[in-house]
Amino acid sequence: MSAASSTTQQGWDQATFSCGRCGANRTATKEADYLQAVGAHRDAHAVWDRLNPIERDGLASILRVLLADVGFGREFLALMDSQPQPTTRPNPTTPEGATP
Ligand SMILES: [Zn+2]
The missing domain is CATH 1.20.890 (cAMP-dependent Protein Kinase, Chain A)
Structure with a gap:
C-alpha cells in the first residue's frame, strides 16, 4: 500500500473552458465531461464554419x-x-x- 498522493486523481475540482472564438464558457466537474464539452463546442464551430x-x-x-x-x-x-x-x-x- 503506497500512500503516495495522486494529484492527478484529486486535481479535478472543476474546470472552465473559455472559447477564444465566441467567448462561450463551459464549466465541468469531471475531466470526461470537460473533454466532451470542449469537443462538442469545437464540433459546433466546425459545422458552423461549413454552413x-x-x-x-x-x-x-x-x-x-x-x-x-x-x-x-x-x-x-x-x-x-x-x-x-x-x-x-x-x-x-x-x-x-x-x-x-
Ligand atoms: Zn466558441
Whole structure:
C-alpha cells in the first residue's frame, strides 16, 4: 500500500473552458465531461464554419425542435428507418431519353 498522493486523481475540482472564438464558457466537474464539452463546442464551430447563414438557420430550427423533445427526434428517426424508402427516381437530367 503506497500512500503516495495522486494529484492527478484529486486535481479535478472543476474546470472552465473559455472559447477564444465566441467567448462561450463551459464549466465541468469531471475531466470526461470537460473533454466532451470542449469537443462538442469545437464540433459546433466546425459545422458552423461549413454552413451558410440559410443552412445555419435551417439546422438551428431543426435542432430547436429536436432538443425541445428528444423523444420526437428518436421517434422520427425510427419512423424513417421503418418506412420502405421510395426508390429515388433516377436523375431526370440523365442523357437517356433526352435524345430524340
Ligand atoms: Zn466558441
